[in-house]
Amino acid sequence: MSTSHDHFDLILRGGTVYDGTGDEPFSADIGVTGDRITALGDLSKATAKEDIDVSGMAVSPGFIDVHSHDDFHVLSSPDVEHNTLQGITTVVVGNCGFGAAPYEVAAGRLGDLFELPEAVKPWDGYAGYLATIDQVKPSLNVAVLIGHNTLRLDAMGDNQEVPPSIDQVTLMAGWVAEGMDAGAVGFSTGLIYEPGRFSMTDEIAAVATVACGYGGVYASHIRNEGGGLLEAVEEAIIVGEMSGCSVQISHHKASGSENWGRIEQSLELIEAARQRGLDVTADQYPYTSGSTRLAAVLQNRALTDGSGGFGLVKSEDVLIATAPGFPTYEGRSLASFVNEWDLPAEDAGQKILDEAGENVYVVIFMMGEGDVRRVMAHPTTMIGTDGIPAGSKPHPRAWGTYPRILGKYVREEGVISLHDAIHKMSGMPADKFQLAGRGVVREGAFADLVVFDPDTVIDTATYEDPKTPPTGMPHVIVNGSVVVRDGVHTHARTGRALRRGRE
Ligand SMILES: [Zn+2]
Incomplete structure (x- = not known):
């Protein structure tokens, strides 16, 4: 225990601490020395190089975004403002089967959206990716999942619509071993996307088994979130049981209005598997719309018969989010193109892909509000942005994502308590993904911290104007340095590559 006359690098004075464990909050000053929390209690007699008065505010662990796609963005825009300004101090990248290695394949997907600066050179494997993170030093910490789709493209080239040969499975398994040796936190699949959708359960389990040998997590964007939701959740659980992995169901949802309510049974499947001893959890972003690749919407027949993984989606419920080279398309509904071009929805979508290329992303209104709340309130759900x-x-x-949960779902609607919400954003993901020394406020832990006003915090980003920071979240601290002060990014870049289980 520290003494009251200590001198610290930073003291946060007078806040109410939500420590990330899910316990009730308590009042305490927080003393920071270097990158660690070194005192928690009454520090009224202590001094510091920097004092921040946080009376009336909540102080919690920095948020851990377990569902990030910012693999390239953390290198191309290392301030990562959309994350840091909403309190995120760690991202887990490599979700939905799209990973950062091998570089040549990875750069063809997410890399097309985020141009890397000259100084960032192609990296060799996951060890190279994590080393690049440490070189560039973004403003937040980065942990990485190994993406199956990327490995499959590397191993099987253009011939994807068949099972892999033994040699090709061995090649994928080799990359998983490389990544896990380097400190990756697990293995991810995106079974609604190409080429993941061509893979069978035994292929996935075979490759996942390598990750699980190291204690990694199996995170899956499951094969079907529409009419086949339950079978798809079962498949993820089977992979967990075959491989021995702890399982993470990505962005747990029921998609397509004909499927709303199925989330009840899907939560029951998770509960039943947990009772059998399997560690199954999920993540969620707090909206009734999702966002994905337009190509995947077409491949899953979402606009025609709804037989694929999205259920049935109407063209007026699809907004163009990103259309490289066609900025005037962005923000428009697919229905507006259907009218303008006098084409069926499917054909209008294909025309946009033909014009703007395969990296067109859309926003899709596909979930029921009741399901969103039910998933959020469930103890197996943690939070991720999928941004x-x-x-x-x-x-x-x-x-x-984070201010919306704290403002809308905690304060305004009481769907979950504030201490539960914080747990889902920090302590729970740190445990699941083995982020040692993170996700909790206690002496000796890393000083990743967020200060917010529980009475006013709220998101301001809308579909029309989506790139706006929250209000009521003034300060964010990463590894002891103030990265956001009074709502403004300081350009401090103190993030690190996080390696599984290592401080
Ligand atoms: Zn996904």
């Missing part, structure tokens, strides 16, 4: 901050009209979740 893709490209183009002029990205989904507002990239800027608004």
